[in-house]
């Protein structure tokens with residue numbers, strides 16, 4: 001179960017955020033409303049939410065998931081592969097110092113964005129992407145091993161981050177889409193397949209036996225309903241314009 005979540009309010013500068021989506025610029029006011037609804041949903045799942053102020057210096061800083069990995073035993077501050085995001089870690093370091101006794105750091109030339117890391121109990125799958133390199137992934141694994149946790153590397157070609165196409169929903173349920181449907185390491189899971197045209201819904205989050213999914217993906221909803229979890233649907237349109245999804249907007253621990 002998760003006790004806490006960290007989120008950051010979107011900045012006005014989010015319109016300059018990194019994007020490959022071709023969906024137009026996000027509407028800041030609407031993004032703020034969608035972010036508020038996201039926080040409400042987390043609260044309704046019983047987590048305490050730590051809300052950080054918007055940081056205009058970093059257009060992508062609302063996507064807090066990428067700058068740290070929060071495990072039950074330590075936090076690992078990442079070194080984002082996107083240059084424009086690298087300094088986002090500075091404030092997160094300070095925030096996590098109050099939350100964790102043990103803090104580790106990814107060192108150059110390693111790069112990691114934690115959107116590439118999926119936790120399955122004590123094991124962490126680490127995607128090698130344009131943002132997370134082999135050196136960074138190996139550092140994550142060494143750090144995890146210090147605390148009795150394990151990690152393994154997954155290759156990916158089609159999506160931005162590992163969790164763009166995968167979500168672990170506990171109890172052996174794995175939401176998967178596209179390239180991840182064929183990978184041997186995931187065959188042991190009870191796969192909830194998301195069709196390509198609804199691939200955005202593969203980024204959903206389990207929070208204490210509720211699954212939060214993006215609104216507007218009816219087939220994905222039907223598939224995820226099979227788990228029996230309660231489902232909350234949230235409109236994510238403005239974050240989708242920046243390649244961001246539900247997992248990206250919080251650190252849950």
Ligand code: CIR
Pocket residue numbers: 017018019060063065066082085114115116160161163164242243244245247248
């Ligand atoms: C970026 O490209 O870094 C942001 N516009 C989106 C980050 C999404 N984060 C995630 O998937 N964990």
